[in-house]
Amino acid sequence: MLGVAIAVFTYYTTWVFVLPFVDESNIINSFFLPRDYAIKLPLLLLLLAGLAVGTFIGNVLIKKAQKEKLKKSKKSD
Known part of the structure; x- marks a missing residue:
C-alpha cells in the first residue's frame, strides 16, 4: 500500500x-490526462470518501437505534 x-x-x-x-x-x-482532471479527480474522490463515511456513520446510528429499541421492547415485556 x-x-x-x-x-x-x-x-x-x-x-x-x-x-x-x-x-x-x-x-x-x-x-x-488533460490538466483539468487534476482538479476534477481529487474532488470526485473526496466526494466519494465523504459519501462512504456518511453512509457508514448513518448505518451505525441506525443499527444502534434498532438495538436500543429492541432492548426497550424486551424490558417492557
Whole structure:
C-alpha cells in the first residue's frame, strides 16, 4: 500500500507541478490526462470518501437505534 501511495503521489505531483513547464509536444505529456482532471479527480474522490463515511456513520446510528429499541421492547415485556 505504501508503494501505491508513493506512486500516486509521484504521478500527481509530476502532473500538477512539472507538466506546466514541459513543452506540449514532448512525449511525457502522453502519459498524463488533460490538466483539468487534476482538479476534477481529487474532488470526485473526496466526494466519494465523504459519501462512504456518511453512509457508514448513518448505518451505525441506525443499527444502534434498532438495538436500543429492541432492548426497550424486551424490558417492557
